[in-house]
Amino acid sequence: MGFFRVQKSKLSGKVKISGAKNAALPILAASLLTNDVVIVENVPDLLDVQTMLCIIRESGKKVEFENGKIKISGEVTNGKISYELVRKMRASFNVLGPLAAVLGKARVALPGGCAIGVRPVDFHIEGLKKLGFEITIEHGEVYAEYRKKDKDVIISLPFPSVGATEHLMTTAAILEGTTIIENAAMEPEIEDLQSFLNKMGAKVSGAGTKKIFIEGVNLLNSVKHKVIPDRIEAGTYAIAIAASGGKGYIENIIPSHLDALWQVLTETGTILEFYENKVFVDGSREKKSAKINILPYPGFPTDLQPQIMVYLSVAKGTSMISENVFKNRFLHVDELVRMGADIYITNGTAIINGVEKLSGAKVEGTDLRASAALIIAGLIAEGTTEVYNDFHVLRGYELIVDKIRSLGGNIEHLG
Structure with missing residues (x-):
């Protein structure tokens, strides 16, 4: 030790x-939404970042990381992320929605992270259900399978959870119809995620306020982005x-x-x-x-x-x-x-x-x-x-x- x-x-x-860890992690999770090349700059070389990159590699994508610059390419081919990776940090759970949205189904272990009190993923799961996913929890894993999203969905968070806000706005970006997240978290890292998504061709607005609007698109494109x-x-x-x-x-x-x-x-x-x-x-x-x-x-x-x-x-x-x-x-x-x-x-x-x-x-x-x-x-x-x-x-x-x-x-x- x-x-x-x-x-x-x-x-x-x-x-x-350095670049913000708490901005880089949800941005890297959002990179799963496109098969085109994603370049993210000003990324700190940290254990949490390396864990997220291992998760992205496990999904089937190719990852290069040098001098604060990450290049991600290739397709998502695997929707099951191992417990050994997910247990290391809470932010890893944010890949569940994107993986399930791209592949139709995904399986991710319940997350680990810092011992700072009870932090259930209920808000994530209830939000994913409203986005049209069927959710099953068994043996310490969360299984999500996409069924069909209603054309217009309003998700009102009981608490302005940063992780749930990021997870749901990312997932909704490529799902049909309009999604509104009410009582959203307002952190600058969420604004940075919105900027990243919109550079890819998403239609997201309102980040930095309590209400975020997402109009789903069919396809997201290549992007180059510098983390705050x-x-x-x-x-x-x-x-x-x-x-x-x-x-x-x-x-x-x-x-x-x-x-x-x-x-x-x-x-x-x-x-x-x-x-x-x-x-x-x-x-x-x-x-x-x-x-x-x-x-x-x-x-x-x-x-x-x-x-x-x-x-x-x-x-x-x-x-x-x-x-x-x-x-x-x-x-x-x-x-x-x-x-x-x-x-x-x-x-x-x-x-x-x-x-x-x-x-x-x-x-x-x-x-x-x-x-x-x-x-x-x-x-x-x-x-x-x-x-x-x-x-x-x-x-x-x-x-x-x-x-x-x-x-x-x-x-x-x-x-």
Whole structure:
């Protein structure tokens, strides 16, 4: 089992943000809809991306990946995706609809992914049923067979699920008639997926709002697309610089994608300067407490909740973080307490009493973002911190050791 060894460091300089993992994965799943060549650029080389590429290869397509550029060609010939691949990440489930739409039927295992609470695929399955698929679940697998879609379909999501929104809008793109997704998620990654689909010849509109319209087409064509920057990676490094008391530039980003984070950092004493595609972060001032509600976009993102908790753990006063997306996403709290943080959970809210300092310790990353948060904790803690379960971080942060070192951070990847 590999781990990261981290020592206290004040980060400064500049860091270039990679392409968005959470945009690349649904775009790659959507590539199954065409037999023509698909080229996707600015793709981060991550474990999750490699898993999705293995799934696409298993479907029968040819895949080439070099220097952030993916080329996908050939036809889909296999609609059964192995459990060994699907168990690794939740986003893999998003190939079920496209495979079944292309081949008429498909079989995909129930997905795995980060341990951040209950995340059923009910919204996906109910939506696929409305799109005309017959769904059977047995032996841990979901079997989808296309029957016939009604000409006009309205799917109202009980919660603005990002994965379900992406899955259903992708699948509906090549099904007859009109589909409307109500209470859709509004994340920038969904807008990027819409852009990709429309470049292929799809007719999708409304992404970025609560209502998405899809007019099905018979055929999608070749496409070349560049993935948007990763706002969660950008936010992670911004928090890391601010928490360490350093100063630095976060480059190659779309600043407006992180407005909720910028508001919290500003309110708590971090100085920010905004440019067209970068942000300057100055964390040299004393940090103040805050109250944060974790909400679907454009609210404060759940994927930055563990990181901002580390930042607030050494802020003056008492902070509160209410998690309204994944109620049980607090497994990192025990590890932060092990490092000297004063945090307790009550009714889905973390109460954080700021302490003067954290102390290095051996800790265990329980999911992708929690592991990144523990690395930040190691950068501000006295002594040495070892963050175990390295594979979580490698799923979602490209070249993290190189990037932290470029900012002056003391970090090693061992084991």
